[in-house]
Amino acid sequence: AQTVTQSQPEMSVQEAETVTLSCTYDTSESDYYLFWYKQPPSRQMILVIRQEAYKQQNATENRFSVNFQKAAKSFSLKISDSQLGDAAMYFCAYRSRNRDDKIIFGKGTRLHILP
Amino acid sequence: NAGVTQTPKFRILKIGQSMTLQCTQDMNHNYMYWYRQDPGMGLKLIYYSVGAGITDKGEVPNGYNVSRSTTEDFPLRLELAAPSQTSVYFCASSPGQVGLYEQYFGPGTRLTVT
Numbered sequence: 001a002q003t004v005t006q007s008q009p010e011m012s013v014q015e016a017e018t019v020t021l022s023c024t025y026d027t028s029e030s031d032y033y034l035f036w037y038k039q040p041p042s043r044q045m046i047l048v049i050r051q052e053a054y055k056q057q058n059a060t061e062n063r064f065s066v067n068f069q070k071a072a073k074s075f076s077l078k079i080s081d082s083q084l085g086d087a088a089m090y091f092c093a094y095r096s097r098n099r100d101d102k103i104i105f106g107k108g109t110r111l112h113i114l115p
Numbered sequence: 116n117a118g119v120t121q122t123p124k125f126r127i128l129k130i131g132q133s134m135t136l137q138c139t140q141d142m143n144h145n146y147m148y149w150y151r152q153d154p155g156m157g158l159k160l161i162y163y164s165v166g167a168g169i170t171d172k173g174e175v176p177n178g179y180n181v182s183r184s185t186t187e188d189f190p191l192r193l194e195l196a197a198p199s200q201t202s203v204y205f206c207a208s209s210p211g212q213v214g215l216y217e218q219y220f221g222p223g224t225r226l227t228v229t
Contacts, residue, residue, distance in 0.1 A: 004157070033214030045158070045205065045220040052214070091157050095214050102173055103213060105157025 002027045004094050006106035013082045014114050020067075021077045021109045023092030030054075031097040034068065034075045039089040039108070048090070051075065053097075079111075087113045117141050119221035121206050127227045128196040136191040136224050138206030146209040147189040148218070149173075149181065151202040158205060164189055196228045 003026045013019035025034070036048040051059045051068050058066050063080045079086055092106040122137045140147065145166045150158035150173075160173030164183040178200060180192040189208075193200060206221040 009155075035214075043203065043223045045207075047217050050214065050217075093157070097214060102160050102163070103158075103218075104174075105159070107155065107157050 002029075002094055002096065002104050004092050004104050004106035006092055006109050008109045009107070010110045010112065012112040012114055013079075015082055015084060017082055018078060018080045019082055019111065021079075021090050021092075021111065023075045023077070023106060025073050025075065025092070025094050025104075027073070027094065027096070029096050029098065033095045033097060034066075035093040035095070035103075036064070036066070036075075036077045037091045037093060037105075038086075039091065040085075040087070045091075049077065082113050084113050084115065087111060119206055119208050119219050121204075121221040121224050123224060124222070125225045127229065128193075130196060130198065130228060132196050133192070133194050134196070134226075136193070136204055136206075136226075138189045138191065138221060139187050140189075140206075140208040140219070141187065142208060142210070142219065143186060144208035144210050144219075145186065146211060146213070146216075146218075147183065148207040148209075149179070149189070149191045150205045150207065151175065151200075152205060152223075153202050161191065161204075193226075198228050200226065201228045202226060 032053045034051045038046045067076045089108045095103045119140045148163040149161040162181040164170045204224045209218045210216045
């Protein structure tokens with residue numbers, strides 16, 4: 001069965017600095033999607049970034065980028081120029097492209113932004 | 116567009132009671148999902164639907180039932196509530212398979228069973 005592991009329950013970063021959140025996953029499949037979701041205090045989940053496993057190029061969305069290492073099964077999220085509004089829980093998630101529409105979430109990393 | 120709406124926002128149930136969590140989306144999305152989020156955990160899929168009249172079990176379906184009679188609505192039914200069902204419940208929708216398309220979440224329902 002697929003698993004997603006986020007080994008950092010909490011992290012802090014100074015405003016305007018860069019922070020990297022870690023995620024590893026376990027799967028025997030070769031074709032899948034990986035996601036980072038943000039859950040602010042309002043609780044509503046928001047998609048931050050998405051990566052398709054067959055694309056070697058790392059996805060980027062403005063200040064958010066990923067480091068996707070397929071062989072190592074690693075999918076870290078880098079937030080550049082951290083802003084107070086980035087404070088939230090961040091969840092890494094996995095979905096097999098070839099299976100039913102079931103997404104596996106990690107336990108999350110709580111990110112604090114220090115002014 | 117209101118997006119994905121959920122009612123109620125909060126609810127306290129006694130053990131053994133039943134209730135229905137409502138979810139409606141106005142984006143004409145075919146795919147809809149129900150997740151639960153326990154404290155300190157990520158989301159776990161309860162049920163999902165790929166279209167009206169079609170539902171399928173997710174990772175944690177026991178103790179729940181769903182129906183999908185229309186594209187817009189995807190209610191989640193709890194029969195005989197148990198303390199283990201205390202959680203925050205999220206409904207979500209997507210135009211198609213997640214990954215190909217973005218998944219949109221509702222604001223959640225916080226349920227306490229005592």
